[in-house]
Amino acid sequence: MVRSLCPGMKIETLIPDFQGDINLVKKYVRPPDVLAHNLETVKSFNTIYAPNVDILGL
Numbered sequence: 001m002v003r004s005l006c007p008g009m010k011i012e013t014l015i016p017d018f019q020g021d022i023n024l025v026k027k028y029v030r031p032p033d034v035l036a037h038n039l040e041t042v043k044s045f046n047t048i049y050a051p052n053v054d055i056l057g058l
Contacts, residue, residue, distance in 0.1 A: 013028065
């Protein structure tokens with residue numbers, strides 16, 4: 001519906017938005033402009049798993 005109302009609008013979908021329900025993925029992804037997954041971690045792991053997080057000033 002969003003695409004039909006605003007054809008130029010970009011859509012980002014995050015994997016957790018679907019909460020593991022593959023039927024939701026099939027229903028809403030046709031495909032989105034961005035399909036991503038956020039990786040959240042504790043600060044002590046930042047240098048190991050997200051070395052560039054310093055650019056965010058966190």
